[in-house]
Amino acid sequence: MANSISFGDYAIVACGTMIPELNYLKETGFLDVQAIYTAPGLHQVPDELENQLQKQLEIAKKSAKKIIVVYGGKYCYINIRNPYRTIDTVIEEMREEGYYIARTEVENCLDMLATVDERETLAEGQKVWFCTPGWLKYRDMVFKGWDKANANENFPQYTGGGIMLDPIGFFNDYAMEHVEEILDFSDWASIPLEGRTVGLDRLKNVLISAMAEEDRL
CATH class of the missing domain: 3.40.50 (Rossmann fold)
Incomplete structure (x- = not known):
């Protein structure tokens, strides 16, 4: 570079x-x-x-x-x-x-932060829902119009849970200040969400x- x-x-x-x-x-x-x-x-x-x-x-x-x-x-x-x-x-x-x-x-x-191969490595053979920091920070806009029924139709198929591709240390900082929002999102989506560091x-x-x-x- x-x-x-x-x-x-x-x-x-x-x-x-x-x-x-x-x-x-x-x-x-x-x-x-x-x-x-x-x-x-x-x-x-x-x-x-x-x-x-x-x-x-x-x-x-x-x-x-x-x-x-x-x-x-x-x-x-x-x-x-x-x-x-x-x-x-x-x-x-x-x-x-x-x-x-x-x-x-x-x-x-997602592809801007990690390639398909890199995401497959992070998934470790599981079916994982991937997101970026913006998907959580702006979730009211990203999921505008979604209710619990929409969430139930889409998220439970991801039996490996959710992984945030995080190149900027967002997840840990957000968890310290807004842990209840992460818990609310996980409850709404019915899957756990964790952050994984990517470069x-x-x-x-x-x-x-x-x-x-x-x-x-």
Whole structure:
């Protein structure tokens, strides 16, 4: 990883679930640019995701000619009415001459923090529900409209429980200050939730890979 890499010429438009990690990268000096966000949990409402993404991209264009969209491609935007319309289609419509716009080449936010193989290693052969810090911190938005019946339909199949991929020490800090919220979530989901430390190299490399080729050198 090149030490001289700078994101200063870029704007970053990201899903709000990634706020904890991207803020951490800014605070620790890796990111030298502010990110602007769409609301967390919009994978459930693709029309609103599309509207917010377009709006934030227009804002980003006013400050930079190069933009990185921090979103997954497979699960973050699913348009049931038009399956051929993808998040990349939305982004492509926002491209214009003189601008570089690229999306992080991952399937979802989990993939930004740990590869499929790494998640399988953490699961140790069990069926595990994985999440990121943003899924817990913004759970009221991520699971907006869900009731206990929805939880019962989805979570009990994960007989290995839940694992938070945590590259920033979020889970332990959150457990000290909001342990009742973690317990409430586990009770609602009917599975235990634990944090597992993962490194930040995966996320850093995902961001670097989305840069224009000349900026990665």
